[in-house]
Amino acid sequence: MGLETAFGHSYLTTRLDEAVNWARKYSFFQYPFVTACCGMEFMSTFASTYDIARFGAEYPRFSPRQADVLFVVGTVNEKLAPVLRRVYDQMCEPKWVVAFGVCATSGGFYDNYAVVQGIDRIVPVDIYIPGCPPRPEAVLDALMELQRRVDRESVLDRRNK
Amino acid sequence: MTGTYLTDAVKERFPEDVLGTHAFRGDDTVVIRKEALPAVAAFLKDQLGFDMLMDLTAVDYLPREPRFELVCHLYSTGRNVRLRLKCPVPAGDASVASLTPLWPGAGWFEREAWDMFGLDFKGHPDLRRLLMYESFEGHPLRKDYPIDRHQPRRDDGAGRTDR
Structure with a gap:
């Protein structure tokens, strides 16, 4: 039985x-x-125990052209910074960025010559996940928070300011 | 002589150039003058069978003079024997001969030592930075590199605006 059986030639209105x-x-x-190393917890979030598919986000895309959310998982050093920026620039609007773990958030304890002190110096960040590494529950919490934020947006907003 | 067979063999062959030797639990170490490095390394490779350069790095002993020390770890695959070769390098002339003619694998080790410590390897075919980016200033593992100095990368279109 499909929707057409229940509703027939009906319609509904929404914003x-x-x-x-x-x-x-x-x-x-x-x-x-x-x-x-945060990658291990990221993989764990994908696996069946935590099952990120429950939130409709189980599909990683390894081309930035096809991705909505950029998960920066782990330490980003200065040499890598232009690469991250280029990946971000290649993503289509609308796009969001999640800083996964304390290194991506602030550089963590790598306060040294090589490491970027937080990826928000390179790309705009929507959600920060603390932890070294974060537990999968924290990742799912961040994903739900991102969903709430997306829900408050409007198609009229120009995200890329 | 009081050293091991290996350290004695090197000392016997290069009495003028060996500054000291020691051995601890099978770790044989020979300290030599840096000018003798190519000759001693060739002797170790060709005569004593150290066919593999396992590691090459440096240490900054600031404020000691000579300030730097080059450290090479050699291995003989035929005899399963290891030898550590060190040579002090003064700050005023922070250069040593490249070991790439003997062990091509020295290439990236020497690039890293140049990148991190600023040791100039004479005769290296392509002495560029290995880990840091080209616009980086200074050599970060030198003891006088400020521990809190960051150098945000501004080349390569990263669009950085911080600091």
Whole structure:
């Protein structure tokens, strides 16, 4: 039995923002920019125990052209900074960025000559996940928070300021 | 002589150039003058069978003079024997002969030592930075590199605006 049997030639009304945001927030395609040990917890989040598919975000895309959310997972050093920026620039709007773990957030304890002191010096960040590394629960919490934020956006907003 | 067979063999062959030797639990170490490095290294490779350069790095002993020390770890695959070769390098002339003619694998080790410590390897075919980027100033593992000095990369279109 399909919807057409129940509703027939019917219709429903909604706000465009709500329809678009509903589609966006339940179908995040992630670009995993994984550089360090945080990657293990990131993989764990994908695995069956924590099952990120429950949030519609189980599909990693390894092309930035096809991704909505940039997950920066791990330490980013100065030599890598232009690469991260280029990946971000190649993503299509709308796009969001998650700093996964304390290194991506602030450089962590790598306060030294090589490490970028937080990826927000390179790309705008929407969600920061603390932890070294964060537990999968924290990752799912961040994902749900990102969904709430997407829900508050409007298609009229110009995200790329 | 009081050293091991290996350290004695090197000392016997290069009495003028060996500054000291010691051995601890099978770790044989020979300290030599840096001018003698090519000759001693060739002797170790060709006569004593050290066919593999396992590691090459440096240490900054600031404020000691000579300030730097080059450290090479050699291994003989035929005899399963290791030898550590060190040579002090003064700050005023921070250069040593490249070991790439003997062991091509020295290439990246020497690039790293140049990058981190600023040791100039004479005769290296392509002495560029290995780990840091080209616009980086200074050599970060030198003891007088400020521990809190960051150099945000501004080349290569990263669009950095911080600091």
